[in-house]
Amino acid sequence: MSTDWKILRAELPQDVRARLDEKRETRRLGKALAEVRKAMNATQQDVAVRAAMTQNTISKIESADDVLISSIVRYMHSIGGGVELILKTPDGNAKRVDFDPEIYVKQYA
DSSP states (O other), X not given: OOOOHHHHHHTSOHHHHHHHHHHHHHHOHHHHHXXXXXXXXXXXXXXXXXXXXXXXXXXXXXXXXXXXXXXXHHHHHHTTOOOEEEEEOTTSXXXXXXXXXXXXXXXXX
């Protein structure tokens, strides 16, 4: 029998919901991307131009809870960074995947 997460969450005490919301906010990928961008002294427009996206798209990525890996790769490569994903299995094994910018970033002459 499956119970919807929204129903379960609604039944939690307010302080527990607040802690969950706070943890969710700190784990949000878009927020981390914005922090990296700012540390690189780049604006959303800088990233947009280099990633062949619009500034509005960059803004949406930075405020999203769910972002496509290809968008993350384009974003990070536009500021000179990279993306590596670690796939972890329940038995403790891990597989690293390094994303090549040539696949995800459009090159303009």
